[in-house]
Amino acid sequence: MHEAEDLYQEMILDHYRRPRNRRAMETADAFAEGYNPLCGDRVKVYVQVEDGIVKDVSFQGAGCAISTASASLMTESIRGKSLEQARALFNRFHGLITGEPAENGAPELGKLEVFSGVGKYPARVKCATLVWHTVNAALENRKETVTTE
Ligand code: ZN
Numbered sequence: 001m002h003e004a005e006d007l008y009q010e011m012i013l014d015h016y017r018r019p020r021n022r023r024a025m026e027t028a029d030a031f032a033e034g035y036n037p038l039c040g041d042r043v044k045v046y047v048q049v050e051d052g053i054v055k056d057v058s059f060q061g062a063g064c065a066i067s068t069a070s071a072s073l074m075t076e077s078i079r080g081k082s083l084e085q086a087r088a089l090f091n092r093f094h095g096l097i098t099g100e101p102a103e104n105g106a107p108e109l110g111k112l113e114v115f116s117g118v119g120k121y122p123a124r125v126k127c128a129t130l131v132w133h134t135v136n137a138a139l140e141n142r143k144e145t146v147t148t149e
Pocket of ligand 1: 039066067126127
């Protein structure tokens with residue numbers, strides 16, 4: 001296996017075993033729930049937004065390694081970002097997973113690059129993007145459960 005892929009896999013497993021920001025948030029301004037029936041992943045995302053900035057973000061839920069690691073890395077990636085930056089990151093992340101090239105001015109993905117290989121496994125795409133659709137719903141204050149179907 002390619003060295004970078006090895007490293008990516010290790011990071012995904014690390015975030016799966018020790019997810020960051022997996023906790024309920026009592027001070028949340030909004031939350032949303034997501035469900036991926038294809039794999040059985042369930043996630044609940046909490047957000048706290050102040051002056052258009054994501055002050056805090058956390059999640060709870062159970063899912064496969066990819067969905068859990070994606071949730072963990074998502075929280076690390078969007079904390080401190082503006083709503084606009086968070087949305088741009090989501091769009092770029094979605095592009096990475098579905099194999100679209102980055103547009104000019106697209107944000108750097110940083111650690112989220114670890115999911116670049118997921119596109120090769122179509123069944124896993126929804127696992128990786130579920131939490132992003134869910135946080136998007138929370139940020140837009142939509143109450144319905146997001147499903148990937
Ligand atoms: Zn999954």
